[in-house]
Amino acid sequence: MSQDQLVELSRLLYSPTTLLLYLGAAFFYLYALTTTVGRREERRRGRRAQLVGGVLAVIGIGTHVAHEIVRGLAQDRLPLGNMFEVTSLMALVGVVTGLVYLQFVRRRPELNGFVLLGGSLVLALALLMYADPGPLMPILDTWWRPFHVSLLVAAMGIFAAAFVFNALYLLRDTAERSVAAATTARSGGSTVGAAYIGDLEQRPDGPGDPTPHGERPDDDEVEREHARAYRDELRKGIPVLRLAVGTFLGTSLVSWVFWYSEASTAAGVSRFLSVNLVMVATALLARWFVPFLPATATLDGLAHRTIAFAFVLWTVGTIAGAMWAEISWGRFWGWDPKETGAFLTWIAYAGYLHARATRGVRGRRAAWIGIAAFVVLMGTYLIANYVVVGLHSYAEL
Amino acid sequence: MGASAPPPQANPPVRGSRRPAPAGPLGFVWSSVVMGWRWLTRMRTALYLLGALALMSVIGTLVPQEPNVPSTVLEWREGESGPGVLVSQLLDAFGAFDVYGSPLFNALLLLLYLSLTACLIPRIRAWIRLVRRSQPPLIRHLGRQDASADLVTDATPDQVHATATQLLRRRRWRVRTGPIDPSATAGDAASAATPAHARKPDQVAAEKGLVSREGGSLLFHLSFYVLLGAIVFGQLMTFEGQRGVVEGEPGFRDTAVSYWSYAPGRWFGEGDHAGWRLDLDEFHVDWVRDPMAAGAGQPTEFRSEVTITPEEGEPYEATIDSNRPIDVEGMQVTQLDWGYAPRVVVEVDGEVVHDGFITPQVEDGGAYRGAVKAPAADPDVGLEIFLYPFAPDDDETGRPIPTGAPWDDAPMLLFRQWRGDLQLGATQQTLNELDTSALESEGGAYLRLGQRIEVGDVTIAFPELRRWAGLQVSSRPAIPALLGGAVLLVVGLVASLYAYRRRLWVLARHDEETGRTVVTVAGRAFQRPEAFEVEHAELFEELSTAVEHDHRPGEGTPPGRQPGPPDPTDTPHPNTPDDHEVVRP
Ligand code: HEM
Numbered sequence: 001m002s003q004d005q006l007v008e009l010s011r012l013l014y015s016p017t018t019l020l021l022y023l024g025a026a027f028f029y030l031y032a033l034t035t036t037v038g039r040r041e042e043r044r045r046g047r048r049a050q051l052v053g054g055v056l057a058v059i060g061i062g063t064h065v066a067h068e069i070v071r072g073l074a075q076d077r078l079p080l081g082n083m084f085e086v087t088s089l090m091a092l093v094g095v096v097t098g099l100v101y102l103q104f105v106r107r108r109p110e111l112n113g114f115v116l117l118g119g120s121l122v123l124a125l126a127l128l129m130y131a132d133p134g135p136l137m138p139i140l141d142t143w144w145r146p147f148h149v150s151l152l153v154a155a156m157g158i159f160a161a162a163f164v165f166n167a168l169y170l171l172r173d174t175a176e177r178s179v180a181a182a183t184t185a186r187s188g189g190s191t192v193g194a195a196y197i198g199d200l201e202q203r204p205d206g207p208g209d210p211t212p213h214g215e216r217p218d219d220d221e222v223e224r225e226h227a228r229a230y231r232d233e234l235r236k237g238i239p240v241l242r243l244a245v246g247t248f249l250g251t252s253l254v255s256w257v258f259w260y261s262e263a264s265t266a267a268g269v270s271r272f273l274s275v276n277l278v279m280v281a282t283a284l285l286a287r288w289f290v291p292f293l294p295a296t297a298t299l300d301g302l303a304h305r306t307i308a309f310a311f312v313l314w315t316v317g318t319i320a321g322a323m324w325a326e327i328s329w330g331r332f333w334g335w336d337p338k339e340t341g342a343f344l345t346w347i348a349y350a351g352y353l354h355a356r357a358t359r360g361v362r363g364r365r366a367a368w369i370g371i372a373a374f375v376v377l378m379g380t381y382l383i384a385n386y387v388v389v390g391l392h393s394y395a396e397l
Numbered sequence: 398m399g400a401s402a403p404p405p406q407a408n409p410p411v412r413g414s415r416r417p418a419p420a421g422p423l424g425f426v427w428s429s430v431v432m433g434w435r436w437l438t439r440m441r442t443a444l445y446l447l448g449a450l451a452l453m454s455v456i457g458t459l460v461p462q463e464p465n466v467p468s469t470v471l472e473w474r475e476g477e478s479g480p481g482v483l484v485s486q487l488l489d490a491f492g493a494f495d496v497y498g499s500p501l502f503n504a505l506l507l508l509l510y511l512s513l514t515a516c517l518i519p520r521i522r523a524w525i526r527l528v529r530r531s532q533p534p535l536i537r538h539l540g541r542q543d544a545s546a547d548l549v550t551d552a553t554p555d556q557v558h559a560t561a562t563q564l565l566r567r568r569r570w571r572v573r574t575g576p577i578d579p580s581a582t583a584g585d586a587a588s589a590a591t592p593a594h595a596r597k598p599d600q601v602a603a604e605k606g607l608v609s610r611e612g613g614s615l616l617f618h619l620s621f622y623v624l625l626g627a628i629v630f631g632q633l634m635t636f637e638g639q640r641g642v643v644e645g646e647p648g649f650r651d652t653a654v655s656y657w658s659y660a661p662g663r664w665f666g667e668g669d670h671a672g673w674r675l676d677l678d679e680f681h682v683d684w685v686r687d688p689m690a691a692g693a694g695q696p697t698e699f700r701s702e703v704t705i706t707p708e709e710g711e712p713y714e715a716t717i718d719s720n721r722p723i724d725v726e727g728m729q730v731t732q733l734d735w736g737y738a739p740r741v742v743v744e745v746d747g748e749v750v751h752d753g754f755i756t757p758q759v760e761d762g763g764a765y766r767g768a769v770k771a772p773a774a775d776p777d778v779g780l781e782i783f784l785y786p787f788a789p790d791d792d793e794t795g796r797p798i799p800t801g802a803p804w805d806d807a808p809m810l811l812f813r814q815w816r817g818d819l820q821l822g823a824t825q826q827t828l829n830e831l832d833t834s835a836l837e838s839e840g841g842a843y844l845r846l847g848q849r850i851e852v853g854d855v856t857i858a859f860p861e862l863r864r865w866a867g868l869q870v871s872s873r874p875a876i877p878a879l880l881g882g883a884v885l886l887v888v889g890l891v892a893s894l895y896a897y898r899r900r901l902w903v904l905a906r907h908d909e910e911t912g913r914t915v916v917t918v919a920g921r922a923f924q925r926p927e928a929f930e931v932e933h934a935e936l937f938e939e940l941s942t943a944v945e946h947d948h949r950p951g952e953g954t955p956p957g958r959q960p961g962p963p964d965p966t967d968t969p970h971p972n973t974p975d976d977h978e979v980v981r982p
Contacts, residue, residue: 106927142720301927308894315890319883326876328720330637330731330869335497340458347451351444353894357614358440388458 006074007132013067014088015127021060022095022120028053029113033292036110037227039220050109057099057116064092080149083385087126089150094157095119098164098306106302108294111168114286118164121282122157128258128271144324151317152342156377158310159349162303163374166367168286169299171238173364175290178237179230231291238287247283250371251276254378261386300362303370311349318342337388341380348373437508438515446509453505457496460488470494510625517618524611533602533900535575542902543926544933545919550944554599554905557916560943561601561903564936570603570901601903606896610924613892616885623882631875633664636728643738643754643865648676648703651728651870657828665872671726672708677701680735680864684804694802701732701866717868727872734758734867737784739810741769742849742858750774756865757784758829763801767829769812770819778855779815779831781841784808797843810859813841814852897924901936916944 028049035046068089071079079085098115102108255275262268293299321342326332333339352369355361361369436442461469461479473479474489492499539545550557558574565572576599638656642648649655651674653667681700685693699719706712707726715723722731736758743751750773757767769780787802788809797809815836826832842850842857849858901920908915918937922929 144720312887312891312894316887319887323880324720326873327722328731330722330729330733330871332873332876332879335454335457335462337458340454343454344451347447351447354440354444357893 003074006070010067010070010074011130013063013070015123018060018064018067019120019123019127021056021063022116022123025053025056025060026113026116026120028056029110029116030289033110033113033289036292037224037231039224053112053116054109057095057112060116061092061096061099064088064095068092078146080145080153082131083129084126084131086149086153086156087122087129089153090157090160091119091122091126092157093154094122094160097154097158098161101161101306102302108298108302110292111294111302114164114168114289115161117282117285118160121278122160124278125275128275142324142328144320144327148317148320148324151313151320155310155313155317156381158306158313159374159377162306162310162370165299165303165306166370166374167283168293169296169303169367170364170371171243171286171290172293172299173296173367175234175237176296179233182233182237234291235287238290240284240287243283243287244280247280248276250375251279253375254382257379257382257386296363300367303367304356304362307349307352307370307373311346311353314342314346314349318346337384338380341384344380345373345377348376434515437512438519439512440516443509443512443516446505446512449505450502450509453496453499453502456493460493460496462496463494464498510621513618513621517615520611521615524615527611528608531571531604531607532573533571533604533902535573535600535602536902539902539904539917539919542919543921544930545917546933546937548916548918548937548941548944549908549911550914550916550941552905552914552944552947554907554914554916556947557905557914557944558599558601558903560947561905561918561940564940564943565601565603565901565903568605568936570605571607572601572603574601576600599904603901603903604899605901606898609892609896610898611893613889613894613896616889617893618889620882620885620889623885624879627875627878627882630878631662631873633662634874635662635872636660636665636669637869637871639733639867639869641734641736641756641865641867642675642677642703643756644677644680644863646677646754646863648674650674651725656870669872671728673725674706675725675730675868676704676706677866678704678714680866682735682803682864684802686802686804696803699732699735701868703730717866725870729871729873731869731871732866733869736767736865736867737765737786737805737808738863738865739767739782739784739808739859740861740863741780741782741810742856742860743769743771743774743778743780744856744858745771745774745778746854747856750778754861754863754865755782756828757782759803763803764799764811768831770821770831772819772821774855776816777819777836779817779819779833779836780857781813781815781831783811785811797845805862808846808862809843810846811841811843812857814839814855814857895925897922897928899923899929899932901933903940916940 032046032050032053035042035049068079071085080089095115098119099112102111102115252272255272258275259268259272262271321339322332325334325339348369352366352373355369356366461473463470469478473485473494474482476482476485479485488494492501496502552560562572562574638659638661640649640656651670651672653659653661653670679702681698681702682696683698685695685697687693701717702714703717703723704712704714705723705725715725717723717730717732719732722729724730736756738754738756740754741751742749751769751771755767755769757765760766763785765782765784765786767782767784769778769782771778771780785797785799785801786805786808788797788799789807790796791798797807799809815831815833816839817836820826820832820835824832824834839852839855842852844850844857844859846859846862849856849860851857899920899922901918903916903918905914905916907913918933918940920929920933
């Protein structure tokens with residue numbers, strides 16, 4: 001195959017192939033999530049959907065890996081040299097670790113859909129930075145590169161997964177709190193309220209282990225009615241407007257870089273808006289799924305363990321960067337924008353871990369710190385590559 | 398950064414100051430010191446300090462830093478670029494042009510280390526006490542543990558206890574055996590100082606992970622002292638100098654005066670130079686030249702072939718590559734920069750006033766910009782030089798068109814001539830810049846390689862084009878210490894995030910009804926309950942096998958698992974918040 005064909009093939013494997021497979025897998029997993037509260041035959045359909053989602057995800061990972069390999073062949077080097085490649089690998093690592101962790105370690109396959117959705121978003125984000133394959137600058141042509149870059153990229157991918165868990169945690173927690181508040185306000189006299197409380201107690205872990213339903217169809221029907229009402233109540237606990245505006249503003253903390261870095265205002269605004277609107281749409285979608293999420297404590301724990309793991313990778317990757325810098329640039333630390341970014345990100349996640357470990361901050365405050373840390377990560381990543389470019393400027397090819 | 402309040406049980410309360418505060422003015426000073434210390438020991442203080450440091454490093458990224466880009470800082474100060482003179486003055490007042498050298502930054506760093514120390518001292522004391530004294534309590538009810546499983550066997554309780562003790566010891570648990578002492582059920586490790594009985598044990602209590610968890614965290618924090626020490630030591634002992642060398646021309650010797658820029662640490666004396674000599678034989682560079690190829694125009698190679706002549710000994714050849722600096726008598730020589738080195742000959746009235754290679758540096762747009770300074774002429778001659786390595790002639794006009802491509806297939810040297818006073822030594826100027834404030838422009842022209850041109854009474858020739866390499870020579874004796882600090886940091890980090898403290902009890906009882914022995918294996922983790930659940934299941938399996946193996950019953954049923962804890966492999970994880978300190982009696 002000619003070089004051009006390889007380039008073309010690698011691009012096709014990436015988008016639309018991998019992108020659509022991830023999205024499709026996410027769709028099936030998310031659909032399966034909604035059936036966990038349904039009737040028996042519905043649940044069976046859900047299990048089948050989960051299976052389809054799993055197969056699609058595996059094929060998607062396969063095509064993603066194939067893309068990396070073909071791209072590597074097309075340029076005769078490891079695909080770790082520029083922002084597109086780094087972001088693409090970040091998605092791959094995030095998806096693979098996320099799925100393996102959820103499926104085999106924590107045994108929460110029902111959350112796979114969110115990881116795949118997040119992976120698709122990162123994949124799409126990388127498309128904004130697409131660059132054709134090319135050779136490496138000689139300074140990058142050393143084994144230090146895979147060592148330094150893949151550690152950091154893996155950490156970024158896992159931090160992204162942790163961000164998903166933190167965001168879901170906040171959604172679920174907000175919903176539960178407002179339902180609890182409403183139930184208390186309605187006072188114990190109301191039978192409706194009592195039914196809700198009963199429901200809440202019956203499923204402390206969400207739909208993860210559906211309790212067997214009553215024998216008599218009437219009971220079944222009534223209970224399902226209650227469950228549906230409870231789900232609506234949960235969703236209503238998250239004001240749509242606040243969620244949309246908050247997501248828009250939060251995303252803007254990072255996405256302004258796209259606006260800034262684009263030569264024409266029109267192109268800048270359209271990029272900025274498309275990133276923001278996609279995030280808002282995702283947030284609204286996640287809101288709809290809130291009733292099907294597992295218990296907040298589970299999400300909290302998932303976020304913590306993923307951040308702890310990624311933090312170790314980030315630390316080692318940054319130290320590796322400093323060692324490489326000493327060899328390559330003749331100094332191990334010079335407060336170059338990316339070095340500053342790595343430092344800030346490290347501080348931010350260290351803050352998260354410390355807050356949890358020592359003050360016993362968990363739950364909402366911890367989740368917010370985790371989200372802020374991810375904003376620092378993405379912000380410094382984009383700023384160091386687009387706004388204040390330093391020695392590391394091979395990024396933007 | 399440190400935890401001022403380690404896990405509840407992990408830490409006997411830290412005693413307050415026993416010394417009564419002195420009265421009078423001294424008392425005021427003393428109480429201020431105590432208050433300051435208390436403030437420093439707060440976790441929150443450390444986080445604020447860290448936040449402030451982070452903020453300053455953001456400023457350091459957004460505002461040009463004098464040690465890195467002095468010229469940009471000058472432009473900001475003079476209002477040529479940046480936010481204007483007024484803002485620059487304000488920035489100057491706060492030391493924002495040299496954030497990392499500013500007193501504020503150093504004061505914050507100092508406070509942070511004080512705070513770290515204040516946090517760590519009580520933690521270390523408590524940890525040592527804990528490691529020395531902690532014993533798992535003997536308890537009466539095993540039912541209330543997070544993980545619990547039962548097993549029935551024909552071995553006697555004592556046999557089971559012996560097997561369990563052995564098994565746990567082998568797995569490096571801290572094991573204690575003893576009778577269930579009603580007075581020890583409170584669960585306070587320190588007060589459960591039941592004398593070691595010679596009596597037969599009724600229970601095996603074990604604990605693990607208490608050294609590594611807190612210890613890892615302490616190691617992580619202590620590594621910052623190693624890093625700080627290494628950085629301070631490094632700044633005193635380090636040396637860094639840069640120098641450009643032209644191919645085939647005499648190079649330079651490692652002495653204090655031969656570097657273009659020179660930054661020795663305070664304790665690096667002139668005598669610490671080794672005095673070897675370096676000459677550049679050839680500098681290799683290449684690019685992707687095909688404009689249609691991927692990565693067109695990108696460099697593919699930078700390589701310096703050099704000859705090193707030690708002060709004593711034979712000269713030898715070496716190659717400096719990207720990512721492959723060389724070591725010369727303990728000093729690292731790194732290749733940082735390169736450029737074209739045109740030889741420029743300037744004659745005034747037939748007399749040579751300048752003949753030598755200049756070392757222009759590349760600018761945006763692909764021009765290599767440099768300067769010729771000829772103070773030997775009267776008045777001085779100055780040339781502003783722009784070298785375009787690839788400027789082929791236009792087919793129609795016959796005039797050169799600069800392309801910006803970096804390969805020297807059609808070099809063109811463009812210059813502008815200045816006469817007057819170069820002010821050498823009077824004003825600060827770099828090698829490649831003219832200070833034109835006392836010079837008059839005399840017009841300009843371009844030259845092809847090998848050409849000469851007359852401008853008035855001045856003749857300018859461009860007979861040769863070579864390359865130069867910018868090398869850095871550095872000595873950093875603190876690097877091993879820094880690496881050591883980094884290793885401690887990572888080891889401590891992994892231990893503090895992955896080790897977890899847990900307790901386990903094995904209680905074997907004779908069941909009167911069946912005549913067999915019922916063994917309960919129960920325990921809980923202070924952190925990472927999900928990991929403990931898996932470990933508990935493994936330990937349980939191992940214990941059952943060991944009991945069966947050690948006391949193979951002649952008859953009867955093999956040890957079986959009774960309805961115990963959920964098997965973590967087939968049940969979703971229970972609702973425990975991850976990594977919480979389980980504080981249960
Ligand atoms: C103190 C030293 C260093 C630190 C703290 C550091 C930090 C980072 C960070 C945080 C990233 C990932 C995020 C990003 O791409 O912006 C990164 C990526 C990268 N680094 Fe470094 N680095 C250091 C030294 C080096 C050196 C010496 C080189 C090569 C000569 C290098 C080459 C790269 C490359 C090629 C990437 C991925 C491509 C990209 O920029 O996206 N780094 N570095």
